[in-house]
Amino acid sequence: MVRQYQELKSQHPGTLLFFRLGDFYELFFDDAVIGARELQITLTARHKEKGDPIPMCGVPHHAAANYIAKLVRKGYRVAVCEQTEDASKTKKLVRREVVRIVTPGTPIDPQLLEPRESTFLAAVCARGESVGAAFLDISTGEFRATQASGSESWKRIAADIESYAPRELLFPGSLAPLMRAGLDTSPHTEPLPLASSVAEEQDSGKGKVLVSAGKSPPPRPPPQPRRSRRRRRGARCCRSGRTSR
Template sequence: MKDQELSPLMRQFQAVKAQHPEAIVFFRVGDFYEMFFEDAEEASKLLGIVLTARGKAKGESIPLCGVPYHTSTGYIAKLLKAGRIVALCEQVEDPKLAKGLVRREVVRVYTPGTLYDHELLPAREANFLSALYYTPFSSSENSTLADRFGLASLDLSTGEFWISESWMKHSRQGIVDELVRLEPKEVIFPAQLQEEMTSAFQSLPIARIVPRDAITFDLEASKTILTRIFLVNHI
């Protein structure tokens, strides 16, 4: 879609959406958070709200839905429970003082496993974000060993942090058992494990599954981050 076919407001929305393609963008317009195009179509179904339209693009109406900003928390919680990401795009200047289009910026990105807001958290439940990794093991001397799986889980709302490792013959099942125990809301894992772990993930009440490239799990980079966070010299 060419930019000149869109209004300035829609061009601004498209620029924000391009920076957060995986998220449903809550785009602040006055007293509402509005959603457009595919975001509007998906959100209207998940939230049970009316889908309307505003303006046109390529001769067709632009899908639109919206929620009042003062009641947005419940809608955000519902989208997160459905495993979606929400990017909150606010007006960052007074509309009365703006010269032309009001400036807007994303001030928060919500994902199911990174919540610390009391009003968004499930009552009396942990809210873990887990990261899964593995290293292959091969040995002609000991056939009872298999791949080593590691799991790190953090609840941002409480600071609770668990790590576990499983490296014997049934290492995969050991990690699945740990996931069952923790019931994380979001799991990050290497993309090359997606086929192997799909059935296990489907059997768990995980809101969001996030495959990532191997570089995300670089050992040295991870050590650097952890030593800085925990103020230690070695891990």
């Protein structure tokens, strides 16, 4: 079972793996330490009698949505692993698969949504001196896109990002252009499942902003400019936060 857990975990780095065991979701190793601390639940250990204890903690499956919501609001990415066959019909190890990954920018469950507050997922791409940004609130379907060109393009895009205050930002390559343009953030990095990618997270008022940056295929031409009529809000990105682990 531990080997199965490790294989699934290796396929989803940068997440906290909720591993289904009967009526509970269990977390192991470093995930257990983080989960116990952030959720304020008991940290115990498996295989104590073998002299090689494995840290673990767990939550009831019927209450998992609330615990996942707490972690996502703190900026963590959660991979949910379910048993995909009936344990009573097999004598072998039950097959398990990750069925969904929940991130700050992709909330669907009601427990993950903040009332009267947008939850934007943003993406930025650049080609030459042109920079485009797209913003999607997956819970409402609201979509906005903007484009800027010329020497001030990165400053304009950075201002748009701070205005929309996305919970999650997808960005190919280095964040240096946005940082130089004055994006108010101090990122902390950690590898994501994508090749040669990093995740960067910052404090953002009530929760965290998760910024994903890594290599990507050559971007398509940016969308046509669409200026938002939304009143500019104060930036929610600030000091360095915890990694999304």
